[in-house]
Amino acid sequence: MQLLSDDQLPVDLRKSIAGALAAYANDIPIVEGLIKSLQDKEISDSVYSALWTISRRTRVWIFPMHLTDQSRNVKQLQIQYEIVSWE
Numbered sequence: 469m470q471l472l473s474d475d476q477l478p479v480d481l482r483k484s485i486a487g488a489l490a491a492y493a494n495d496i497p498i499v500e501g502l503i504k505s506l507q508d509k510e511i512s513d514s515v516y517s518a519l520w521t522i523s524r525r526t527r528v529w530i531f532p533m534h535l536t537d538q539s540r541n542v543k544q545l546q547i548q549y550e551i552v553s554w555e
Contacts, residue, residue: 469501472515473508483514490518494525496551503530503549527554 471477472485486505489498499522505515523530531550 469498469505472501472505472511479510482511486511486514486518490521493518493522496526496528498522499526499528499530499551503551528552529554 472482472489474482486502489502493499499519502515502519502522506512506519508515519530529552531552533548533550
């Protein structure tokens, strides 16, 4: 997971890491780590795809929870996610 967030690595390599995780990962800690990488615009599509695949394998849903301020405006930078088991 540390390699995925390493900005010094080429973007294509980081996307490949996300793809490898999609192929082999099967646990919630990997899902949690990938969620943190969704904010990185360069690899977010690959991370999203990996999350979709892994969430099916681990039988969980991932829900974004947008936080709002007092005026009911959504704060885009404060998105959190909830992981819920299918069972």
